[in-house]
Amino acid sequence: MCGIVAYTGSADAVPILLKGLKILEYRGYDSAGVAIQTSTGATEVLKTPGRVEELDAVVAEADLSGHTGIGHTRWATHGVVNHQNAHPHVSCDGEVALVHNGIVENYLELRAELAANGHTLTSDTDSEAVVHLIETHLKAGESLEDALLHATSRLKGAGTFVASARSQPGKIVGMRMGNAGGIVVGHSEDGNMLASDLLAVLPYTNRVVYLDSGEQSIITDTSVIYRDGNGDVIDKEVIISERTAEAAERGAFPHFMLKEIHEQSERVASAMRGRVDFENGSINLPEIPFSDEQIRNFDQVVLVGMGTSLHSAMMGATLIESFARIPAKAENASEFRYKNPVIDENTLVIAVTQSGETADTLAAMEGAGEQNAKQLAIVELDGSQATRMAHGTLLVRAGLEVAVASTKTMTNTVVCLYMLAIHMATIRGTMAPEVRKAAVGELASLPSGISSLISQEKAFKAIAESLVDCHHLLYLGRGFMFPAAMEGALKMKEIAYIHAEGYAAGEMKHGVNALISDEMPTIALAPAGHLHEKMVSNVNEVKARGGQVIAIVTEGDEIVPEIVDKVIELPAASEALSAILSLVPMQLLAYYTAVALDQDPDKPRNLAKTVTVE
Ligand code: F6R
Numbered sequence: 001m002c003g004i005v006a007y008t009g010s011a012d013a014v015p016i017l018l019k020g021l022k023i024l025e026y027r028g029y030d031s032a033g034v035a036i037q038t039s040t041g042a043t044e045v046l047k048t049p050g051r052v053e054e055l056d057a058v059v060a061e062a063d064l065s066g067h068t069g070i071g072h073t074r075w076a077t078h079g080v081v082n083h084q085n086a087h088p089h090v091s092c093d094g095e096v097a098l099v100h101n102g103i104v105e106n107y108l109e110l111r112a113e114l115a116a117n118g119h120t121l122t123s124d125t126d127s128e129a130v131v132h133l134i135e136t137h138l139k140a141g142e143s144l145e146d147a148l149l150h151a152t153s154r155l156k157g158a159g160t161f162v163a164s165a166r167s168q169p170g171k172i173v174g175m176r177m178g179n180a181g182g183i184v185v186g187h188s189e190d191g192n193m194l195a196s197d198l199l200a201v202l203p204y205t206n207r208v209v210y211l212d213s214g215e216q217s218i219i220t221d222t223s224v225i226y227r228d229g230n231g232d233v234i235d236k237e238v239i240i241s242e243r244t245a246e247a248a249e250r251g252a253f254p255h256f257m258l259k260e261i262h263e264q265s266e267r268v269a270s271a272m273r274g275r276v277d278f279e280n281g282s283i284n285l286p287e288i289p290f291s292d293e294q295i296r297n298f299d300q301v302v303l304v305g306m307g308t309s310l311h312s313a314m315m316g317a318t319l320i321e322s323f324a325r326i327p328a329k330a331e332n333a334s335e336f337r338y339k340n341p342v343i344d345e346n347t348l349v350i351a352v353t354q355s356g357e358t359a360d361t362l363a364a365m366e367g368a369g370e371q372n373a374k375q376l377a378i379v380e381l382d383g384s385q386a387t388r389m390a391h392g393t394l395l396v397r398a399g400l401e402v403a404v405a406s407t408k409t410m411t412n413t414v415v416c417l418y419m420l421a422i423h424m425a426t427i428r429g430t431m432a433p434e435v436r437k438a439a440v441g442e443l444a445s446l447p448s449g450i451s452s453l454i455s456q457e458k459a460f461k462a463i464a465e466s467l468v469d470c471h472h473l474l475y476l477g478r479g480f481m482f483p484a485a486m487e488g489a490l491k492m493k494e495i496a497y498i499h500a501e502g503y504a505a506g507e508m509k510h511g512v513n514a515l516i517s518d519e520m521p522t523i524a525l526a527p528a529g530h531l532h533e534k535m536v537s538n539v540n541e542v543k544a545r546g547g548q549v550i551a552i553v554t555e556g557d558e559i560v561p562e563i564v565d566k567v568i569e570l571p572a573a574s575e576a577l578s579a580i581l582s583l584v585p586m587q588l589l590a591y592y593t594a595v596a597l598d599q600d601p602d603k604p605r606n607l608a609k610t611v612t613v614e
């Protein structure tokens with residue numbers, strides 16, 4: 001979704017903003033722009049549909065420079081992708097420049113009111129209404145920070161806003177309203193920054209502050225002031241981020257996605273470091289904030305998430321229910337938020353979100369909080385909003401994920417849910433010690449299992465290349481393999497643009513069998529386990545109807561390879577860990593299919609890394 005970066009200080013703002021916008025590209029965008037306060041006292045706005053490189057060329061041509069500026073990458077919600085709709089937006093008198101991430105729900109009403117009051121609106125966006133509202137307040141003699149505060153008090157919705165005003169040079173104001181995208185404030189000796197994303201400030205500073213809903217940050221070259229929603233000055237603690245700017249480099253890999261797939265073996269090891277005691281066969285999760293008594297008293301667990309994180313949540317629900325014997329279910333956060341769910345203080349709500357900023361997931365958490373549920377966040381990005389809303393956080397430690405399609409964060413998330421399920425089972429006494437020791441011990445072979453799959457990359461590439469002419473694919477699985485099948489299909493859809501569906505194999509006879517033909521290959525997830533025979537029947541049914549089958553099986557399987565067209569072998573593992581392992585070949589299948597189709601797997605069309613609007 002939209003990216004924001006702003007700088008004011010002693011350096012030239014232009015290269016800082018352009019570099020920041022380049023870094024923010026991974027969030028997904030369709031236009032880019034900057035507004036710079038120049039030495040003549042003017043505010044120059046340059047923007048363009050298309051890539052940051054195109055903006056770069058426009059800026060170079062204009063020979064733009066200045067010490068204060070705001071920049072934006074737009075991900076269109078209201079209004080088509082064109083020059084007028086790109087940000088920054090400016091007020092009628094050219095006084096105010098504004099960038100926005102989020103949605104102003106009552107924009108039609110506001111635009112009509114502003115037009116009736118003589119404002120000329122030049123774009124079709126919701127955001128532009130805000131810049132004209134600020135203009136009205138500035139004309140009444142308010143400071144930029146008060147004008148932004150009062151303008152946003154008229155808005156319905158959630159978003160982040162960053163504005164500058166020509167008559168108040170050297171100052172930039174940022175504000176967060178609700179849970180649609182964050183603002184990180186970067187403190188440095190050479191100037192101060194605001195950005196939608198930590199990564200954009202890391203090349204300059206690791207001293208950061210995250211704004212909470214309703215808060216403002218007013219930055220100049222030498223000062224940073226924080227205010228609450230009443231306009232009162234507040235103290236915020238400066239955090240030293242441990243992330244480095246290098247995390248956003250892709251090294252020798254052609255794409256971030258491939259780099260991130262390759263990192264998984266090492267990353268799952270870091271998810272386990274200090275948390276798994278292989279000697280005693282136990283799990284140690286000191287970050288879980290709930291007492292043993294609270295854990296024993298939970299009478300249900302609800303995991304909420306979206307997209308890939310929903311698939312992780314589905315696996316987590318099965319793990320928690322089967323290990324810790326608590327009724328557990330995964331809910332799509334965008335549905336959950338509008339339900340009237342039965343939850344209370346004995347419900348554990350687990351928000352599964354790598355970014356910690358997904359608008360629907362945060363809204364689901366807000367609702368759960370109102371019902372006094374206990375909340376745990378499972379996230380990659382420390383300091384994100386979900387971590388601040390939950391009672392505690394389990395960091396997945398996958399490392400920065402830049403590719404839009406999640407890979408390593410899902411693997412690590414499921415590993416964390418696996419550890420959590422064992423932790424809860426231990427406290428609740430629902431796992432016999434020898435069963436627990438086996439479940440813990442098995443984790444030791446996960447990194448090498450992932451490495452051995454990655455070493456077969458060439459074979460997966462060849463299979464992927466055989467899929468390029470397909471228009472439809474079916475992914476089938478049962479048990480833990482059902483969410484894995486959904487995830488495999490999602491990866492294929494999002495980066496190769498091939499229609500793919502993940503189905504519970506038992507559902508086939510209830511409709512989907514009608515679609516089977518030699519034109520729709522099936523990826524059948526049939527590893528060893530108590531559902532293997534059932535999957536064999538499903539595979540036979542597909543074959544009997546002329547379907548091609550690519551099967552993912554456990555090495556040594558003597559049945560399935562005999563009846564299918566192509567085989568991918570997983571190292572021997574339990575059903576739960578087989579599901580984690582199966583993600584790796586499916587990620588590589590999607591990746592190499594996208595590459596063979598000449599698509600950029602890192603930046604799939606119409607998708608954003610962090611979905612900060614609902
Ligand atoms: C798909 C993908 C998305 C995200 C979803 C939730 O590859 O990455 O489906 O999983 O947008 O994002 P988070 O986990 O940040 O809440």
